[in-house]
Amino acid sequence: MSDRFRAVRWLALLALCLTHFAAQAASPATTGVGLGDIRIHDPVSGGEMPGLVFYPSAQAKGVTVRGPYRIEATVDAPAIPGPKPLVVISHGNGGSNMGHHDLATYLASHGFVVATLEHTGDNFHDQSGVGYPQVLGGRPIQVAATISTLLADPHWKTLIDDERIGVAGFSAGGYTALMVVGAKPHLERFIGYCKKYPGDEPACGPLRRLLASAARHGQSDQAIVALFQKDLLKWGDTADPRVKAAFAMAPLSIPFDASSVAAITRPVYLYYGQDDHVLIPQENAARLAPLLHTLEGRTVVPKADHWVFLAPCSPELAKEAPVICSDPAGVDRVKVHAQIQKDALAFFRKTLHVSP
DSSP states (O other): OOHHHHHHHHHHHHHHHHHHHHHHHHHOOOOOOEEEEEEEEEETTSSEEEEEEEEETTTTEEEEEEEEEEESSSSSSOOOOOOOEEEEEEOOOOOOTTTTTTHHHHHHTTOOOOOOOOOSSBBBBTTEEEEEEETTTHHHHHHHHHHHHHHHHHTTGGGGGEEEEEEETTTTHHHHHHHHHHHOOOHHHHHHHOOOHHOHHHHHHHHHHHHHHHHHHTHHHHHHHHHHHHHTTTTTOOHHHHHEEEEEOOOTTTTOHHHHHOOOSOOEEEEEETOOOSOOGGGGGGHHHHTTTEEEEEHHHHHHHOOGGSSSOOOHHHHHHHHHOOOTTTTEEEEEEHHHHHHHHHHHHHHTHHHO
């Protein structure tokens, strides 16, 4: 074998090795995911809210089953030490702290700590506060309380970089996420909306009952809504300066106008379904998008309805809740979530200044 041939072969092998290592470097490493339970003091109700923490672990394997949810995480698995960026996820009306477990485990497997919470008075077993200030103004306060709980806990605070915090949310949770980064709702906008869409029971039912009660006591629509508007700040400023970015999925946006979002200085990513019948895009996310001067990106899921943003359902959950587990023809929820996860990861890495 000639020296020249040996040199050429050596260079070819070297190039192959370099290509292999470059591919490995370009492909972000993933880890297992640990899962922990937390109790969060709720400044709004004075009680406690259940929450979950998802975090990277080198010793996690298997699936944790909780009710109809199959979570790709191991309870109390040892955490990989060191501070990591934090993302808090807020669920929608009547949701739970497990409704977005797949997004939580995906982010955690890529180096994030992720916390979820169950909003008081607006969850799957208690919706007594829906439409009232304790929910409309209390939700972002509860997100802030979740962050504070983690940063005050001797165990969790060592795993969190308090300079790199983001929020994500779906539906009413998207509304919550926008408020956390500075949006200020104008509740009087519901009056005009509900005159235009009187059949929208989820959005207008509570308002209609409230206004009927106010009328019986001689109060005008504007007077009672103004009272509710004032009560939104009963528990303090709903914006949290610790949160640097918001990822909002099909956000309730009816009460937001240009002045509502003018104070948002942090990046926002919007995701919504093209055929959302619960939060009509032209009255919600699609109308909001051009008003956001910090909009980092927008993705519209073709043909998708509202519930596509909930984690793909287990057979048990699909049987219990077929409406929220079903999608229109041509929509593959598993594929949609694979893209949502990638986009959320890229967004939070960029806005929270996290290296892959």
